Amino acid sequence: MSDDATIDQHPADSAFHRRLPIGEVLDASAVAEGLPWAFETITMRPLEPMLVPEKPRGGELDPAECGPCAPSEFTIWHDEHWQVRAGWEIGGLPFIGAIAPREHWLLENAPVEVLAALGPLMQRVSQAVKSVPGVARCHFGRWNDGSAHLHLWAMGRPAGMMQGRGAVLSFWDGILPPIPQEMAEEHIRIVAEALAAGGGEAFPMR
Numbered sequence: 001m002s003d004d005a006t007i008d009q010h011p012a013d014s015a016f017h018r019r020l021p022i023g024e025v026l027d028a029s030a031v032a033e034g035l036p037w038a039f040e041t042i043t044m045r046p047l048e049p050m051l052v053p054e055k056p057r058g059g060e061l062d063p064a065e066c067g068p069c070a071p072s073e074f075t076i077w078h079d080e081h082w083q084v085r086a087g088w089e090i091g092g093l094p095f096i097g098a099i100a101p102r103e104h105w106l107l108e109n110a111p112v113e114v115l116a117a118l119g120p121l122m123q124r125v126s127q128a129v130k131s132v133p134g135v136a137r138c139h140f141g142r143w144n145d146g147s148a149h150l151h152l153w154a155m156g157r158p159a160g161m162m163q164g165r166g167a168v169l170s171f172w173d174g175i176l177p178p179i180p181q182e183m184a185e186e187h188i189r190i191v192a193e194a195l196a197a198g199g200g201e202a203f204p205m206r
């Protein structure tokens with residue numbers, strides 16, 4: 001099993017990488033100006049060396065140790081191919097959940113029947129999240145760095161929260177005051193039952 005101490009890393013080398021000002025603090029005003037509803041100023045850390053090979057993601061080397069493959073009390077809904085998990089950490093957004101296949105697939109190797117079921121599921125998740133009181137829109141994110149197991153995030157954007165437009169919404173989950181546990185449970189129940197109304201099972205592990 002590899003870890004940080006055993007990986008022999010070296011700087012990534014490409015035409016893209018060779019032009020980068022590694023070690024410098026870069027001007028982030030373009031982000032603040034592009035998202036003026038959220039940021040006044042941003043101070044970046046110095047640009048760090050980009051080392052490869054990268055540390056393996058969760059479940060990358062040994063799917064037996066993959067989190068989304070193991071049963072979880074935080075699975076709020078599943079059907080034949082897909083599962084939705086939520087509630088293991090309470091943040092400031094009305095709802096945030098993770099959508100993943102039940103089996104250990106990557107985007108690169110997932111069977112077509114699993115991928116084909118994702119489109120209709122995204123439509124159902126969006127409707128379910130928007131049925132949570134106080135939610136105007138459901139945003140989806142697919143960041144591919146933490147777990148190798150294919151997963152997407154679904155986030156409820158609070159109604160009227162123009163400062164939460166776009167990708168910055170994910171940061172607000174850690175900035176807004178955490179919602180009360182009871183409210184989080186209620187919102188999770190609403191999403192789980194809305195999903196189950198269209199097929200599959202709510203709270204299969206509870």
Ligand SMILES: [Zn+2]
Pocket residue numbers: 059063066067068069103104105149
């Ligand atoms: Zn997995």
